[in-house]
Amino acid sequence: METQEKRKLPKPALVVLGIILVAYLGGMIYSFLRFLPNTSFRGVDVSGMSAEAVNDVLKGEGLLIDVDQRSKTGRETVTETLDLAEVASAEIEYDTKGLINAQSHFLWFKSFFAPTEFEDIKATGSFDEKSLRLAVCGLHSQRKSTTLAPQDAHLKVIRGKIFVVPEVEGNVVDRELATEKIIEAAEALMSGEGNQRVDLRNLCTEPNVRETDASFIAKKEAFEELGQRKVTINTSSYNSVVLTGSDLINLFSDGENGLEAEESRLADYTQGIADYYYINRYEYLLYDDLFEKLKAALEGGLEEDVTVDASWYINYPTPRTNGNGSASFIEISIGQQYLWYYENGKMILSTPIVTGQAGVSPTPTGYFMVRQRDENARLVGKDYDLTVSYWMGIDNIGYYGIHDAPWRWDFGGNIYTYNGSHGCVNLPYWAAAQLFSRVKINVTEVYIYN
Numbered sequence: 001m002e003t004q005e006k007r008k009l010p011k012p013a014l015v016v017l018g019i020i021l022v023a024y025l026g027g028m029i030y031s032f033l034r035f036l037p038n039t040s041f042r043g044v045d046v047s048g049m050s051a052e053a054v055n056d057v058l059k060g061e062g063l064l065i066d067v068d069q070r071s072k073t074g075r076e077t078v079t080e081t082l083d084l085a086e087v088a089s090a091e092i093e094y095d096t097k098g099l100i101n102a103q104s105h106f107l108w109f110k111s112f113f114a115p116t117e118f119e120d121i122k123a124t125g126s127f128d129e130k131s132l133r134l135a136v137c138g139l140h141s142q143r144k145s146t147t148l149a150p151q152d153a154h155l156k157v158i159r160g161k162i163f164v165v166p167e168v169e170g171n172v173v174d175r176e177l178a179t180e181k182i183i184e185a186a187e188a189l190m191s192g193e194g195n196q197r198v199d200l201r202n203l204c205t206e207p208n209v210r211e212t213d214a215s216f217i218a219k220k221e222a223f224e225e226l227g228q229r230k231v232t233i234n235t236s237s238y239n240s241v242v243l244t245g246s247d248l249i250n251l252f253s254d255g256e257n258g259l260e261a262e263e264s265r266l267a268d269y270t271q272g273i274a275d276y277y278y279i280n281r282y283e284y285l286l287y288d289d290l291f292e293k294l295k296a297a298l299e300g301g302l303e304e305d306v307t308v309d310a311s312w313y314i315n316y317p318t319p320r321t322n323g324n325g326s327a328s329f330i331e332i333s334i335g336q337q338y339l340w341y342y343e344n345g346k347m348i349l350s351t352p353i354v355t356g357q358a359g360v361s362p363t364p365t366g367y368f369m370v371r372q373r374d375e376n377a378r379l380v381g382k383d384y385d386l387t388v389s390y391w392m393g394i395d396n397i398g399y400y401g402i403h404d405a406p407w408r409w410d411f412g413g414n415i416y417t418y419n420g421s422h423g424c425v426n427l428p429y430w431a432a433a434q435l436f437s438r439v440k441i442n443v444t445e446v447y448i449y450n
Contacts, residue, residue, distance in 0.1 A: 352412025
C-alpha cells in the first residue's frame, strides 16, 4: 500500500510571498514616517518628504496677506502685501504630522496609481494684534497723502448761475472695518489656510448724495424755480429794490435740508443796501431789522413772491439836546449867535460868535462834520487876505469853517446883521484855542440852525 505525501508550495513561491509581505509591511511603516508617492500639498509635490521637511516648506511660503485697494483716482487697483512675520512677529507650526497620520496606511500601494492632493491643514500660530493694527494704518487706503475722501454731489452758485458738482467716490476705507477684515485674514492664515487676500475696494466709504438721486434732482429744480421768484424791498413809500433772477439765486446755497439762505451773502447784500441809503448817523436804514426780515422771507426757499418793508432810524439832534450824546459835538445857533461844544452829552465850553450876514454871505445851516484842522491858516477871498491861528473846516471844499477872528473886539448880539463874516463862524481867540484842542477830524459833528 502506497503512502500519500502532503503537497507543499515550491520554495520559489514562498520566497516571492515573503518578499511581498516584507515590501507591504515596509510600505506601511514608511507611510507612518513620510508622505507617500504622488502626494502634493497646495500644488507642491511632497512625495517622500518627512513631516518636518514639509513644515519647513510651508513656512517658506511666508505668512502673507495681499490687500487690494482702490487708487486715489479710483481707476486702478493698488495691492500691498503685509508680511505678518515682519509687521506682527507672527509664528506658526503646521500639523504635517497629522496629514501623514491621515494617509491610507494599509492601502499605501494605491498611491502609485491615484495621486493624493491635500488642500487643508491645521496649524497653530500667533501674532501681535497691536502691531498688526499699526501696520494697517500705513496702508494706501489709510494714509492721508494717498487717499481722497468721498464728496457728496452738490450745487454751487457762481455769479448767480447754478452748477452741478458731481460726487467724488474717493478711496477711503473705514479704519476699523479694514482692520477687522485683515485680522480675520490673519487668523485664517494662523489656522493653516495659507496666504490670504483681502479686497478692500468695495468697502470704500461711499458719498451720501449722488447727482442721479431723485432728491438731488428735485433740489436742482427748486434752485432753478427760485430764479423765477421776486423779492421786493420797500426802502421808502416811493422807492424800492427788486431782487430776482441770478441775484436772488446767489443768496442761497445747497444745504443739508435743501435750499438754505447763505447768511454771509445775505449779510453782504443787506449791508450794501444799508450803505447805499445811508444819509448820516441821524438818519439811516436799520440793517439788523432788514437782515432779519429778509432771512425770514427766504427761509426754506421761496414758494411765492414776497415784499419786505425796510425800517429807518431818524433822530436828528435838536437845539440844546447836547448832540444826542455823541462823542464830540458842536451846536451853533445863528439866531442866538452862540456856540456850545459837548462831549458825550456834557457841555465843555460855550461862547458868543459872529456868523455871516443873511442875504449877503450867510452861514450854511444843517449837519456837518469837522473835515480840516489847521494852525496859522491863510484865508483868501475877493476882498480879504487874513491869517487865523485856529482853522476848523466843516465842509469838503474848505470854504466854510470855524476859526478865531483877531480883528474883532466883540462877539454875539446882532453884530452879524451889519458886520457879519463871509459865511464862517467867528470865535474869540480863547474859545477857538480850546475848541481846536478838542475837536477831531471826521469825528466832531456840527449842527448849525437859524
